[in-house]
Amino acid sequence: MSAAVKSLPGPSIRARAFRPNWPMRAVWLGFALYVVYASGRLNFTWDRFVTGLDRGAVFLGRMFPPEFTRWQLMAEGLLESLQIAIIASAAGILLSLPIGLLAARNLMPAVVTVPARAIIALARSFHPIIVAIIFVKAIGFGPLAGILALTLGSIGFVAKLFAEAIEEISLKQVEAVRATGASFMGVVIMAVLPQVLARFIGFSTYQLDSNLRNSTMVGIVGGGGIGGTLFSAFQRFDYDFVAAILISIIAMIMLGEVIATWLRRTFQ
Amino acid sequence: MSHTNDAPRWQRFTRAQRLARFAVYLAMVMAVVWSVQNVRVIPEFLYDAHTQMADLLRRMWPPDMAYYPATVHGALIETLHIATLGTILAVSMAVPIGLMAANNIVPIRIVNEFAKLILVASRSVNSLVWALLFVAIFGPGALAGTIAIAFRSIGFVGKLLAEAVEEASTGPVEALRAVGAPWPALLLKGYWPQVQPAFWSIALFRWDINVRESAVLGLVGAGGIGLVLDSAMNFFQWTRVATILIAIFIVVILAEIVVTQIRKRLI
Structure with a gap:
C-alpha cells in the first residue's frame, strides 16, 4: 500500500487540479474594499446598527397584536388599490398592443420604431412611485394619479417585451399570409398575433401582478389606495394598525399571485 | 352542415x-x-x-442646472452607494438562504420550505414598506435605505439562485464526492463553477433594479436622491425637480448600459 503511494509522481511535476484564479480573487477583494469605503461614506457604524436592533425589538413588540378593528377602513383602501390595479392594467395592456407593434423593428420602418422605442424607454426608466408623485402634483390627490402612473409603467414593461416577442417571430407565416394578398391588419391578426399571444398573456398577467403590488404603494405619495392609510398609520406611530394593514396587503398580493398562475394555466 | x-x-x-x-x-x-x-x-x-x-x-422648463453640482450630485452618488451596498448585502444573505432552499444541497424538505418562506416574505413586502420599517428602526438616513434594499432583494436573488443551483448537473459533484472531497469543496468546485454565470447575471440584474428603487426611498426618509426630490417638490421648485428627474433618468440608463455590457463580456 505505502509503496503504491510512494510510486505516485511527486508534487513537483503534478499539475494542480484547481489553479488559483487571480483576476477573480482581485474582484472579490475589490468588493470587500468597496464595502468598507462605501460604509464609511454613508456613515454606517456598528453603534447605530446595535441601537437600531434594540429599537427594532420595541417596534416589533408594538406591532403585536395586529389591530383589525378598523377593518372597514382597510377594506375600503384595499378595494381602491384593486380598482387602480385593474384599470391601470387594462389601459396599459391595451395601449401596449399598438405601441409594441410600432416598436417591432422587423415589421416597421425606423421612422416609426425610434419614437415608439423612445416612449417605451421613458415609461420604463422612472419608478412608478416617482411617476405617481408627478401625477399627484399635476392633477391632484386621488386614485386617478395612481392609475395614470401605473398605466405608464405597464406600457414600459408590456410594450417592450411585446416588441421583443414580435421581433423573434418566424417570418414564414407572415410571408404566407402576405402572399394571399392580405392587408396589413390581416397580416398582423393572422400571422403575427398567433405567434406571440401566449407570451403576451404571460407578461400581461405578470404586469397585473406587479400593478397590484404597486397599487398598494402609490398611496404613500397620495396616489390613492391602501398606501395612504398605511403611511398615515406609520406617521401616527399606530404600529399595531400598520401590522394589520401589512398582513392584509400581503394576503391580497399572494391571492393575486395565485390568480395570475391560474390565469396563465388557462391560456397555456 | x-x-x-x-x-x-x-x-x-x-x-x-x-x-x-x-x-x-x-x-x-x-x-x-x-x-x-x-x-x-x-x-x-x-x-x-x-x-x-x-x-x-x-x-419645469428650463431645468436648473446650477443646482446639480450643489446638491444633486452628492445625493446621486449616495443613491448609487445605497443600491450597490444593498445589493452586496442582499447577495451575501441570499446565498445561504438560497442554498437552504435548494433541495439538492439540503435534502431536508422542512428546511427547504422554511427558506422559501423567508424568500417569499422578502418579496411580498415592497421596498418602500421595508424602507418605512427601517426608518422607524434605524432613524432616517442611508442605513435604513441600504438595509431596505437588501431585505427587498433577498427574495429575488435567493429564489433565482436556488433555481440555478437545483438545475446544476450532478456529474462534477459526484466525481468530487467519489474522490472523497469534503462538502466545502463540493460547493466550491462542484456547484460554484456551474452556478457562477447565473450568479453574476442575477446580481447584476438586481443591481439594475435597485438603482431604480433606491431613487425612490428618500421619499420616506431613507436617504439618497429621493430626499432631495421630495424637498424640491415641497417647495414647488419645479426647475430643480426637472434637474433631479433628468439626473435619475441618465443614471438609470447608464446603469442599464453598464449591466448589458458586463453581461455581454462575462456570460
Missing part, C-alpha cells in the same frame, strides 16, 4: 378550454367595468389632466 358528421372537424381547443377562456374574458371585462364604475375619480380631473400636465412641464 353535413361535413361535420363525415370528417372530424378540426378544432384547436377542447370545449372545456374554450369555456374556461370565455369565463376568463368575461371575468376580466366584469372586473374592469366594476372598477371603472366604483373608483372615486372626479371626471373633471380626468378631462383637464393633459392641460395640468402641460402646465407642470412648462413650469
Whole structure:
C-alpha cells in the first residue's frame, strides 16, 4: 500500500487540479474594499446598527397584536388599490398592443420604431412611485394619479417585451399570409398575433401582478389606495394598525399571485 | 352542415378550454367595468389632466442646472452607494438562504420550505414598506435605505439562485464526492463553477433594479436622491425637480448600459 503511494509522481511535476484564479480573487477583494469605503461614506457604524436592533425589538413588540378593528377602513383602501390595479392594467395592456407593434423593428420602418422605442424607454426608466408623485402634483390627490402612473409603467414593461416577442417571430407565416394578398391588419391578426399571444398573456398577467403590488404603494405619495392609510398609520406611530394593514396587503398580493398562475394555466 | 358528421372537424381547443377562456374574458371585462364604475375619480380631473400636465412641464422648463453640482450630485452618488451596498448585502444573505432552499444541497424538505418562506416574505413586502420599517428602526438616513434594499432583494436573488443551483448537473459533484472531497469543496468546485454565470447575471440584474428603487426611498426618509426630490417638490421648485428627474433618468440608463455590457463580456 505505502509503496503504491510512494510510486505516485511527486508534487513537483503534478499539475494542480484547481489553479488559483487571480483576476477573480482581485474582484472579490475589490468588493470587500468597496464595502468598507462605501460604509464609511454613508456613515454606517456598528453603534447605530446595535441601537437600531434594540429599537427594532420595541417596534416589533408594538406591532403585536395586529389591530383589525378598523377593518372597514382597510377594506375600503384595499378595494381602491384593486380598482387602480385593474384599470391601470387594462389601459396599459391595451395601449401596449399598438405601441409594441410600432416598436417591432422587423415589421416597421425606423421612422416609426425610434419614437415608439423612445416612449417605451421613458415609461420604463422612472419608478412608478416617482411617476405617481408627478401625477399627484399635476392633477391632484386621488386614485386617478395612481392609475395614470401605473398605466405608464405597464406600457414600459408590456410594450417592450411585446416588441421583443414580435421581433423573434418566424417570418414564414407572415410571408404566407402576405402572399394571399392580405392587408396589413390581416397580416398582423393572422400571422403575427398567433405567434406571440401566449407570451403576451404571460407578461400581461405578470404586469397585473406587479400593478397590484404597486397599487398598494402609490398611496404613500397620495396616489390613492391602501398606501395612504398605511403611511398615515406609520406617521401616527399606530404600529399595531400598520401590522394589520401589512398582513392584509400581503394576503391580497399572494391571492393575486395565485390568480395570475391560474390565469396563465388557462391560456397555456 | 353535413361535413361535420363525415370528417372530424378540426378544432384547436377542447370545449372545456374554450369555456374556461370565455369565463376568463368575461371575468376580466366584469372586473374592469366594476372598477371603472366604483373608483372615486372626479371626471373633471380626468378631462383637464393633459392641460395640468402641460402646465407642470412648462413650469419645469428650463431645468436648473446650477443646482446639480450643489446638491444633486452628492445625493446621486449616495443613491448609487445605497443600491450597490444593498445589493452586496442582499447577495451575501441570499446565498445561504438560497442554498437552504435548494433541495439538492439540503435534502431536508422542512428546511427547504422554511427558506422559501423567508424568500417569499422578502418579496411580498415592497421596498418602500421595508424602507418605512427601517426608518422607524434605524432613524432616517442611508442605513435604513441600504438595509431596505437588501431585505427587498433577498427574495429575488435567493429564489433565482436556488433555481440555478437545483438545475446544476450532478456529474462534477459526484466525481468530487467519489474522490472523497469534503462538502466545502463540493460547493466550491462542484456547484460554484456551474452556478457562477447565473450568479453574476442575477446580481447584476438586481443591481439594475435597485438603482431604480433606491431613487425612490428618500421619499420616506431613507436617504439618497429621493430626499432631495421630495424637498424640491415641497417647495414647488419645479426647475430643480426637472434637474433631479433628468439626473435619475441618465443614471438609470447608464446603469442599464453598464449591466448589458458586463453581461455581454462575462456570460
